[in-house]
Amino acid sequence: MTTLLDDLRLAVTPARVRDHQSELNLYRRDASNFDGNTSVVCFPTTTDEVQAVVRACVAHRSPYVARGSGTGLAGGATPLDGAVVVSLAKMNRVLSVDAAARQAWVEPGVLNLDLSRHVAHLGLHFAPDPSSQQSCTIGGNVANNSGGPHCLADGVTAAHIVALEVVLPEGDIVMIGGEDPEPMGLDLRGAFVGSEGMFGIATKICVRLTQNAPAVRTMLLDFTTVESGAETVSAIIADGMVPAALEMMDALCTRAVEEYIHAGLPMDAAAILLAEVAGLSHGLEDEVARIIAIGTAHGARTVRVAQDEAERALLWKGRKTAFGAIARIKPNYYLHDTVVPRRKLPEVLNQVYEIAQRHDLLVMNVFHAGDGNLHPLLVFDKREPGVMARVHAAGEEIVRVSVAAGGVLSGEHGIGLEKRDYMPLMFDPADLAAQASMRSAFDPTGLANPAKVLPSPAGCGDVHNVPEGAWI
Amino acid sequence: MDLSGFAADVGNASAGPVTIAGTSSRGGAVDGVRAVVAPEGIEWIQADEMTVSCGAATKVVDLDAALGEVGQRIALPLSGTVGGALAVGHSDVRRLGYGPVRDVLLQANYVSAAGDVVKAGGPTVKNVSGFDLCRLLVGSAGTLGFLGAVILRTRPLPQVSQWFSTATDPWATFAVLYRPVSVLWDGTTTWALLEGHADDVREQAVLASLTEAEGPPPLPTTGRWSLPPAGLTALAATTGFVAEIGVGVVHHTQPAPQRSLSAPLVALHQRLKTEFDPFGRLNPGVDLLDG
Numbered sequence: 001m002t003t004l005l006d007d008l009r010l011a012v013t014p015a016r017v018r019d020h021q022s023e024l025n026l027y028r029r030d031a032s033n034f035d036g037n038t039s040v041v042c043f044p045t046t047t048d049e050v051q052a053v054v055r056a057c058v059a060h061r062s063p064y065v066a067r068g069s070g071t072g073l074a075g076g077a078t079p080l081d082g083a084v085v086v087s088l089a090k091m092n093r094v095l096s097v098d099a100a101a102r103q104a105w106v107e108p109g110v111l112n113l114d115l116s117r118h119v120a121h122l123g124l125h126f127a128p129d130p131s132s133q134q135s136c137t138i139g140g141n142v143a144n145n146s147g148g149p150h151c152l153a154d155g156v157t158a159a160h161i162v163a164l165e166v167v168l169p170e171g172d173i174v175m176i177g178g179e180d181p182e183p184m185g186l187d188l189r190g191a192f193v194g195s196e197g198m199f200g201i202a203t204k205i206c207v208r209l210t211q212n213a214p215a216v217r218t219m220l221l222d223f224t225t226v227e228s229g230a231e232t233v234s235a236i237i238a239d240g241m242v243p244a245a246l247e248m249m250d251a252l253c254t255r256a257v258e259e260y261i262h263a264g265l266p267m268d269a270a271a272i273l274l275a276e277v278a279g280l281s282h283g284l285e286d287e288v289a290r291i292i293a294i295g296t297a298h299g300a301r302t303v304r305v306a307q308d309e310a311e312r313a314l315l316w317k318g319r320k321t322a323f324g325a326i327a328r329i330k331p332n333y334y335l336h337d338t339v340v341p342r343r344k345l346p347e348v349l350n351q352v353y354e355i356a357q358r359h360d361l362l363v364m365n366v367f368h369a370g371d372g373n374l375h376p377l378l379v380f381d382k383r384e385p386g387v388m389a390r391v392h393a394a395g396e397e398i399v400r401v402s403v404a405a406g407g408v409l410s411g412e413h414g415i416g417l418e419k420r421d422y423m424p425l426m427f428d429p430a431d432l433a434a435q436a437s438m439r440s441a442f443d444p445t446g447l448a449n450p451a452k453v454l455p456s457p458a459g460c461g462d463v464h465n466v467p468e469g470a471w472i
Numbered sequence: 473m474d475l476s477g478f479a480a481d482v483g484n485a486s487a488g489p490v491t492i493a494g495t496s497s498r499g500g501a502v503d504g505v506r507a508v509v510a511p512e513g514i515e516w517i518q519a520d521e522m523t524v525s526c527g528a529a530t531k532v533v534d535l536d537a538a539l540g541e542v543g544q545r546i547a548l549p550l551s552g553t554v555g556g557a558l559a560v561g562h563s564d565v566r567r568l569g570y571g572p573v574r575d576v577l578l579q580a581n582y583v584s585a586a587g588d589v590v591k592a593g594g595p596t597v598k599n600v601s602g603f604d605l606c607r608l609l610v611g612s613a614g615t616l617g618f619l620g621a622v623i624l625r626t627r628p629l630p631q632v633s634q635w636f637s638t639a640t641d642p643w644a645t646f647a648v649l650y651r652p653v654s655v656l657w658d659g660t661t662t663w664a665l666l667e668g669h670a671d672d673v674r675e676q677a678v679l680a681s682l683t684e685a686e687g688p689p690p691l692p693t694t695g696r697w698s699l700p701p702a703g704l705t706a707l708a709a710t711t712g713f714v715a716e717i718g719v720g721v722v723h724h725t726q727p728a729p730q731r732s733l734s735a736p737l738v739a740l741h742q743r744l745k746t747e748f749d750p751f752g753r754l755n756p757g758v759d760l761l762d763g
Contacts, residue, residue: 172736283669410736
């Protein structure tokens with residue numbers, strides 16, 4: 001009788017099966033810091049090796065977790081109960097690019113930004129642009145159905161994946177979706193995207209590439225109240241525009257960013273709105289004028305239109321480095337991710353401030369305002385006695401008020417471990433049973449990343465506390 | 473929207489086989505089986521969210537007209553019911569610009585084979601809360617559940633919308649245009665639908681040497697082929713088709729070639745059907761894997 005370790009060494013090669021504790025420690029969590037533990041990490045380089053790894057795990061009834069760069073924020077890639085970590089990091093080749101059809105085949109370990117760089121000379125890019133795009137993988141984007149600032153106009157990852165080669169949890173290699181627009185049968189591709197590693201492991205991914213815009217205009221509006229900024233966002237959408245991006249930062253966040261990057265952001269603003277429009281020149285200028293008029297009508301103090309690419313890059317640097325800037329204020333933060341209807345943004349933001357104040361915590365908001373995707377950031381020093389209990393309590397309240405306002409649990413980070421036990425806030429038992437049916441059909445073995453996303457049946461109807469250790 | 477009456481009509485396992493009827497614009501209900509009808513009517517339109525909630529039996533043209541009053545539209549084919557458009561999942565010729573039908577559905581409230589009202593997805597334009605059951609429902613032809621009420625994403629109406637045609641090679645036309653809404657080709661003529669600011673549309677038309685056209689060509693209806701967009705070049709020497717360039721849907725005078733799925737995928741389809749409809753009572757006889 002061979003051991004799991006023996007079979008994994010046969011499945012890949014002994015050198016790519018690692019079980020030294022110092023290495024295992026690197027893989028016991030993703031960026032969420034939900035601590036788990038793994039018994040072995042393996043690094044397949046081909047589809048056949050992934051299949052052999054999955055079959056070894058199934059033969060030994062061992063759970064396994066697929067992993068990209070580990071930048072996930074909800075614990076989706078955290079191994080539990082010694083699960084085997086299947087790192088796809090070494091499967092990182094762009095396999096083919098069809099510029100005419102605007103499709104590319106990539107391996108799951110290709111980094112998001114590397115793909116866009118790879119096709120830049122063709123005037124194309126991969127539209128989903130998570131803030132972690134320098135380090136996150138396309139496979140991870142598929143698992144989480146990732147978003148990003150520019151998903152407002154172009155849609156999240158699901159809209160940009162046309163086909164996947166997948167090793168199903170029982171070990172079969174299948175092609176789901178297709179390069180053709182209407183593949184036979186159910187939309188298994190759509191079901192697979194966002195399944196957080198619980199429906200199988202993607203080993204080749206066919207992505208849709210997006211034409212680069214011929215022109216882009218980026219502007220910064222600043223407001224004396226958060227409400228006027230949020231109302232401007234709703235008014236822009238109601239006026240029939242879908243800008244390329246609509247991002248907001250509140251006062252505390254703006255000050256932290258300005259002190260960090262010196263972009264000339266207004267230090268006394270209650271909120272700043274970064275609006276970007278892209279497309280053909282006449283429509284672009286028309287939208288710039290309409291956004292300025294709407295902003296001004298809602299009390300924008302100043303409107304700064306980036307005059308060149310350098311100024312545009314500086315404004316975006318402010319948005320994309322916000323989390324780095326925050327480290328200057330307190331050593332620890334907990335980043336939340338909920339979505340509310342756009343028109344509820346002012347009301348929910350006020351509730352978020354009230355919740356933070358009541359729990360004696362600092363909160364900063366930097367978020368995708370255009371699609372109502374809030375990212376309240378609780379900032380704290382975990383050495384302070386009792387602070388973690390307040391962080392968890394405040395976090396749960398933020399999730400609750402978002403859902404109560406007609407929103408959802410997560411806009412782009414996923415459910416993973418973090419929000420698994422909040423699922424009953426949004427879904428009835430019958431709704432959850434339907435999702436569990438999807439899981440059972442895709443993974444009859446139950447070994448692909450178990451205990452994520454779906455609350456255990458015993459927990460239905462209850463909301464448990466987020467597990468200990470849930471902070472960054 | 474209250475779906476309790478609809479759920480009672482569908483009934484539970486003891487109510488036996490059941491089918492769902494719309495306007496029969498896409499083939500209609502299963503013959504000889506008790507038919508139910510979903511609720512009809514628009515519940516709300518939220519222009520500043522670009523979302524709409526309606527009953528599944530709402531006519532697509534009625535929904536599109538109501539949205540037009542707030543300067544918006546719906547990216548569904550303008551025939552039959554909303555539920556039928558989603559259940560079949562076929563886009564119209566604007567898919568290149570508007571995306572596939574599956575991306576229109578944000579939330580579905582459907583009645584399961586057990587007679588329960590089940591919610592999939594959520595009401596906001598962005599949502600990754602749980603598995604994406606909505607995607608599985610679009611194109612499932614009522615074999616997993618019957619849509620009762622839905623929340624859909626809308627689109628703004630463009631300032632200008634104009635069809636053009638040209639004798640230029642379709643791929644050259646496709647390559648030079650910025651995000652056209654549609655590019656069609658019948659082997660001889662290329663058509664393009666451009667939308668947006670009037671001056672941009674005019675400049676794009678000049679750039680691609682397009683002349684204004686009345687509209688798209690008549691589409692053959694015998695076969696609806698699905699080809700990789702790169703594979704459309706193979707049609708060059710043939711006739712009797714209108715192909716959607718950049719998409720791969722081909723409207724053809726000949727029936728689509730037979731297709732099949734690998735054994736593990738057939739098994740996965742069977743497991744999904746068994747999970748969602750263990751007694752096979754929803755739209756009996758409808759087989760998604762038939763040809």
